[in-house]
Amino acid sequence: MEVEMKIRGLMMDPVTNMPIVVLKDAQGTAVLPIWVGIYEANAIALEIEKVQTPRPMTHDLLRNVFLGLDVRVQKVVVNDLKDDTFYALIWVERNGEIMSIDSRPSDALALALRVDCPIFVEDEVLKSSKISSAISEKSTSEELRKWLEGLSDEDLGRYKM
Numbered sequence: 001m002e003v004e005m006k007i008r009g010l011m012m013d014p015v016t017n018m019p020i021v022v023l024k025d026a027q028g029t030a031v032l033p034i035w036v037g038i039y040e041a042n043a044i045a046l047e048i049e050k051v052q053t054p055r056p057m058t059h060d061l062l063r064n065v066f067l068g069l070d071v072r073v074q075k076v077v078v079n080d081l082k083d084d085t086f087y088a089l090i091w092v093e094r095n096g097e098i099m100s101i102d103s104r105p106s107d108a109l110a111l112a113l114r115v116d117c118p119i120f121v122e123d124e125v126l127k128s129s130k131i132s133s134a135i136s137e138k139s140t141s142e143e144l145r146k147w148l149e150g151l152s153d154e155d156l157g158r159y160k161m
Helices: 038-048 058-068 105-115 123-134 139-149
Strands: 002-012 019-025 031-035 072-082 085-094 097-103 119-122
Touching: 002 038, 002 123, 019 038, 019 105, 031 105, 031 123, 038 058, 038 105, 058 105, 072 105, 072 123, 085 105, 097 105, 105 119, 119 123
Parallel strands: 072 119
Antiparallel strands: 002 019, 002 119, 019 031, 072 085, 085 097
């Protein structure tokens, strides 16, 4: 089962100093932090802030290619978590044919923002994420997870949605 999520913000992990995309469901009961690379975080931040670049960035190019080929992005789904690595699918439709494209979650999320399509997370990924954090031996990971779940809009800082 898929749970619809929204990007609630983009922030820096105070422990690792890596960017985190924070996803929350509509009810605010499920929170999924996804650690991303600096460049991917920048691509997401540019779209959150609606910054126009002089030339198309990679995700803008992908959006333009899809538009030019009359391909509609239906949704993106964070569909798996293996060895602390998230996986995603971009679901597209062209001429009535639906297909999925394997993607890193950060790229799928950056594209979803640009084409304004829904973002989903598989229920099993949410459960696995909670299980993996619960059995983590690092207290900092557990503390960080609790901190993330308690974030308010003000805590999300500049890149909140």
